[in-house]
Amino acid sequence: METLDGVVVIGGGPVGLLTALKLGKAGVRVIVLEAEAGVSPSPRAVAYMPPTAAALDRFGLLDDIRKRAVWCPDFAYRHGDGSLIATMDWSVLAHDTDYPYMLLLGQNHVSNVIVQHLRTLPNVDIRWNHRVESIDQDASWVTLQTSGPGGTTRLRTRWVAATDGARSTVREKVGLTFDGITWSERLVATNVFYDFSLHGYSRANFVHDPVDWAVVVQLDQSGLWRVCYGEDPSISEAEVRRRMPERFKRLLPGAPTPDQYRVDHLNPYRVHQRCAPEFRRGRVILAGDAAHATNPMGGLGLSGGVLDAEHLAEALISVINEGASVRLLDEYAVDRRKVFLEFTSPTATANFTWMKESDPAQRARDTAMLEHAGTDRTVMRQILLDFEKLNGSRSTLSPTTSNRLSGAPKRIVREVVRTATRSALASLRSAKAAQKRLFHA
Numbered sequence: 031m032e033t034l035d036g037v038v039v040i041g042g043g044p045v046g047l048l049t050a051l052k053l054g055k056a057g058v059r060v061i062v063l064e065a066e067a068g069v070s071p072s073p074r075a076v077a078y079m080p081p082t083a084a085a086l087d088r089f090g091l092l093d094d095i096r097k098r099a100v101w102c103p104d105f106a107y108r109h110g111d112g113s114l115i116a117t118m119d120w121s122v123l124a125h126d127t128d129y130p131y132m133l134l135l136g137q138n139h140v141s142n143v144i145v146q147h148l149r150t151l152p153n154v155d156i157r158w159n160h161r162v163e164s165i166d167q168d169a170s171w172v173t174l175q176t177s178g179p180g181g182t183t184r185l186r187t188r189w190v191a192a193t194d195g196a197r198s199t200v201r202e203k204v205g206l207t208f209d210g211i212t213w214s215e216r217l218v219a220t221n222v223f224y225d226f227s228l229h230g231y232s233r234a235n236f237v238h239d240p241v242d243w244a245v246v247v248q249l250d251q252s253g254l255w256r257v258c259y260g261e262d263p264s265i266s267e268a269e270v271r272r273r274m275p276e277r278f279k280r281l282l283p284g285a286p287t288p289d290q291y292r293v294d295h296l297n298p299y300r301v302h303q304r305c306a307p308e309f310r311r312g313r314v315i316l317a318g319d320a321a322h323a324t325n326p327m328g329g330l331g332l333s334g335g336v337l338d339a340e341h342l343a344e345a346l347i348s349v350i351n352e353g354a355s356v357r358l359l360d361e362y363a364v365d366r367r368k369v370f371l372e373f374t375s376p377t378a379t380a381n382f383t384w385m386k387e388s389d390p391a392q393r394a395r396d397t398a399m400l401e402h403a404g405t406d407r408t409v410m411r412q413i414l415l416d417f418e419k420l421n422g423s424r425s426t427l428s429p430t431t432s433n434r435l436s437g438a439p440k441r442i443v444r445e446v447v448r449t450a451t452r453s454a455l456a457s458l459r460s461a462k463a464a465q466k467r468l469f470h471a
């Protein structure tokens with residue numbers, strides 16, 4: 031049996047690759063085991079928030095990612111007919127962060143950049159086509175069994191970073207549940223060549239409508255855009271495809287016919303709000319979608335996963351290279367779970383709820399709140415600063431800004447109450463409370 035005095039990363043998605051990169055740069059010996067033959071070509075995540083751009087910079091990746099990414103200075107809320115509700119302008123954070131923008135790029139391209147960087151590290155070995163089938167641990171070692179084209183192999187290691195995605199085998203094998211809900215809606219992610227900017231669209235747009243809700247985001251610099259919308263969960267994938275031209279006529283500005291756009295990719299899928307009860311079981315530590323899964327409204331899944339990878343790798347480096355206490359791993363586990371339960375999941379839930387709200391009175395209140403946020407730059411700044419909570423206890427903001435941020439919710443409440451949008455905030459609060467009850471936080 032092969033022995034590694036280092037870390038095995040299970041799952042070569044973006045979170046696993048980033049964890050391997052940070053560990054590898056610190057001289058830790060790493061093996062990445064990935065079930066597939068290479069980086070998944072599916073461009074799932076697209077949008078990365080300012081704290082994530084900052085983290086990608088600390089990983090040493092931002093310059094290479096920016097060569098291909100779309101720089102996104104603002105995002106828009108729209109009605110179903112495409113008309114503008116509000117634009118949120120990241121430049122309001124110009125004095126708070128060096129990264130006052132979103133980055134837009136398919137996660138497959140992000141992963142390819144990480145793999146290029148990993149290739150320069152002789153102490154990191156990426157093994158494609160290696161699926162982990164079983165996992166066992168005692169006080170000193172974790173033993174893994176993998177299957178692949180060469181047959182079955184056994185490997186033992188000191189530590190495991192479990193980054194094998196939402197359907198994590200590792201999470202199941204170490205006996206952790208994945209508590210939460212699956213949304214009743216079915217989402218359809220399409221990648222389509224259609225120039226939304228000709229119709230005045232921002233590079234990222236949330237379309238609010240009880241039926242024709244959608245997220246419209248520019249995917250890269252080649253003219254490809256992501257349109258993600260909702261479909262009846264009871265119909266077949268063939269029916270989803272058949273109905274697409276009719277849906278696009280309503281969803282796309284200019285009501286185009288199929289000869290006016292080109293669909294590059296279509297992927298119907300279900301979404302969840304789920305979280306493991308613990309992110310550490312002995313020598314196995316969970317990160318990314320293996321630890322938590324969210325609906326994609328607001329681009330928070332991988333945005334948070336990148337910060338998981340950074341925190342986990344730094345904790346492991348301290349334990350392995352400096353003999354620090356394993357309490358650092360528990361701190362990682364508690365901190366990142368808290369970020370998911372208290373920020374990521376309730377924020378994504380509120381975004382999704384607002385987008386598809388069907389009660390006209392509630393929609394009117396939500397619209398008023400968004401219009402207010404779009405015109406008052408103080409409120410806008412407070413709302414956009416909230417994304418810094420992705421950093422958890424490791425906030426990178428200046429102390430002055432952090433102090434202001436910790437007072438932000440009260441000030442936002444006062445602002446919003448003044449403009450009579452009390453119930454919109456109440457719905458956000460109740461979404462947060464429901465999430466807390468759901469995950470027994």
Ligand SMILES: Cc1cc2nc3c(=O)[nH]c(=O)nc-3n(C[C@H](O)[C@H](O)[C@H](O)COP(=O)(O)OP(=O)(O)OC[C@H]3O[C@@H](n4cnc5c(N)ncnc54)[C@H](O)[C@@H]3O)c2cc1C
Nearest residue numbers: 041043044045065075076077162195318319329331332333
């Ligand atoms: C349509 C869509 C849009 C999204 N948009 C956004 C967005 O805009 N912004 C954002 O931040 N997030 C977004 N997300 C979420 C984002 O895609 C995920 O958060 C991200 O993929 C998580 O990365 P990961 O590395 O944790 O897991 P994954 O990307 O799922 O990678 C897990 C890897 O583990 C491998 N694996 C699984 N089992 C095993 C095994 N037993 N042995 C070895 N390998 C294994 C898999 O093959 C896979 O490569 C979106 C998701 C979807 C579906």
